[in-house]
Amino acid sequence: MAESDPLSPEAVAERVRREVDRALKRNIKGLEFLAAPRQEVGAMEKELVHREGTALLYRYRPVVDEIYRLPLLIVSPPSNKGYIFDLAPGQSMVEYLLNRGYDVFNLDWAPPRRDEAHLGLADYVDRFIPDSLAKIAEITGEEEASLAGYCMGGTLATIHAALHAGNGVRNLVLFATPVDFTHMHLFQKWSDKRHFDVDEVVDKLGVIPPEIMLGAFDLARPANRTAGRMHLWTNMWNDEFVRSYRMFDRWAAETLPVPGEYFREQIKHLMWDNALASGTLEVGGRKADLANIAVPILNVVAQHDHIVSHEATQPLKLLTSSDDYEEIVSKGGHVSLVAGPSALKRLWPLIDGWLGKRSV
Template identity: 30%
Template sequence: MLLDETQRDSLDRLVRSSLAKLTLGISPASVMLIYFDWLSSLALSPGSQAHLMQKAVKKQLRLVQWTSHSAFNPEAAPCITPLPQDHRFRDPAWRYFPYNVLYQSFLLQQQWWYNATTGLRGLSPHHEQALEFGARQWLDVFSPSNYVLTNPVVLEKTLTTGGANLLRGMENWWEDAQNQWLGKKPAWIEDYVLGRDVAVTPGKVVYRNHLIELIQYAPTTKDIHAEPLLIVPAWIMKYYILDLSPNNSLVKYLVDKGHTVFMISWRNPTEEDRDLGMDDYRRQGILDSLDVINHLIPNQKVHTIGYCLGGTLLAITASAMARDGDDRLASLTLFAAQTDFREAGELMLFIDEKQLAFLEDLMWSQGVLDTKQMAGAFQILRSNDLVWSRIVNEYLLATRQPMNDLMAWNADATRMPYRMHSEYLRQLFLNNDFAEGRLRVGDRPVTLSDIQVPIFCVGTEWDHVAPWRSTYKLHLLSDAPEVTFLLTNGGHNAGIVSPPEHPRRHYRMATTREGDPYIDPETWLEKTPTQAGSWWPAWQEWLAERSRHQAPAPTIGSTDYPPLEDAPGSYVKQV
């Protein structure tokens, strides 16, 4: 019996999805193509081969010379210094023989492999970046910091405690392994209960549909700014990253400054939600929320704020609204949100046609991208910080890192529906349809240049998800009357969660107005002065300046939209 087209497709998908579960969603074919491209390019480049051989010999001679003159002098300048973000060898114990030779040899090896995997003529940029990233991940496995006998800090503690640290580390590993196998959260998560320790800013759920709950927060000032705020978090995260503990909550900060704040809390989808697409998130999420807010606070425009992919979806929605003559928005703020995905950072290393087809088949069989697969992808991007440093600290040194509200939030993962995840990966990451004018909302394409309200864009210096130079490209796409760009220190999450009391914070901020010449990101970085402190007050002042007047604080809900339950609501508690 011949298989029909549907049966053939289902069989192919079933085989690929089964393999994807074993490979954590990484396509073997895509990986093999990358390495074949590199090997073939290198094989046809005898000059490059000779250059790499010379590099290897020079580095070995350099190490030998340094060892003979400086290895026994801990005050001597190192042969090679780690990258600024590499903290593995900061302890003074690494300055003593033989550990200094071990880590210097490792860094030279790392540098040689960078030379070997980059700069080859004919190697595609995507393959080059993926290859360099892959080589870095493999080298990190063999770092001397990861092993007892080659890490002086671990070895000293082992000798001092008689190996007790390794026994306690094994207990830590066994506890984590059990939690992982049983699908349980770490025990310390119980110290951060939703509605008790985090997400505690008072408010009410005033609207609920299948996809969202809309929370309206209670005012804490007698008078408030007339224009309300709507915050759109990414659907790949729980909303309360912006409402952590009271001293770490952006929502509380805004409410205390006299703003009426509304927050979208996304449903955690299940397999039954597999056919929800980006347009469902746009309509049931942002547009339904705006309709409710316009009813509760009539005759006022709305300041909108989007975080990560929530910001991308908000920018798409704002573009469609501007195209259609809908002028309900007062301003648009984007937190670590990209609108052009051509330089979308190391996440792009996982995005090509073969990889997407492989990932789509995995989601097709499950209906959703589950929490473990998503968390694994983000851990790989920062393996030094999120994988290897944790192994060393918790399993070799047996020192559990003190937990905080942000870490508790990070452990509270979400899923993504099959259709929506496929659409945004293809239309945004792979094809860059929004930035290039091909993304259709309804029956027509949308473009960011239609938006004519003030825009505030926040980038973070160490963002692995939305690199700040990528978010900065908003300047090339926007025709808004003004675009204010702010760059803060920190990463994708810690850079955004930046309360005024937080130490060691700084930022840069500058506004470009209509008619001003374009400034490239490197020039902007050089010319824009650094300001000490949190960026929250600067942004809040920007909002206040674009709010028309003060008004009496509104009541929560109305006859048509009575409060349904206390914040944080039900959807955020779904597991």
């Protein structure tokens, strides 16, 4: 039997030696992972230009001399921190947009205090978003802006646009935005009114802790955390993979609490009544009619989104009055639309192509 034969004693011994060596290196890397400080996030400089309660409005510092006339406001989901749009150089949607000449603002959120448990949908769509747009107009001198939103940030942007038609929003750009909540199947099961007493939860807790929100996401993919850890272990000596994993892991771990009243209305009006898609949602005594939205709409959907299905986004096409509607279905999952190197190559150039000619 030749020495190169994989079944020879010498080959078996060499294979065992390599596996032991890999296991030792993996353990060393694992200890480094556990002992490492939090992964730094954020690639681009920004300035806090307005604060109102839990709302934080940031402006990113332009990086090119010529910028588009229309500023861009990105609304974060109230349960998540906005740095998902700006994770790291090469994985930052904000960095990409700044380099393409956009004047980028982000409406982010601070954890609500106990005395802010009363904040509801009206506070977000009738106060925080309009006040942010007014501040942007004051800073830039432009009365119109493009309004974008991710996940529930997109839902809030949509409700705002339906309530405030013709009030300064020129374009609407939405990422993984649920509108028809009957197609949020796993969340429907999680919040089933036969078993879930939302009034009792809100009345007892006031501010809804992030563990409740994380529980809903874990229900969507019960084995996701375990599979992620196993994938991390397999790739432990890949420094770039580990760095990326730690950034996303930090973002997920820093899920925010949300005001109880906002949570109650989200469950009752959006999840149970499907009021936005059915045309019955009332906010501040006014009906949020999707037919009021006539501005250009770009609807960006993830093909393998386990949280917001393609069907959940379709009222944006069917029920709005926009005659300038475009949809992009991108490969990947819920987060890959707004973060990561893959979106830089295949998705964000398409968004730039659509938004650029509507921002002059």
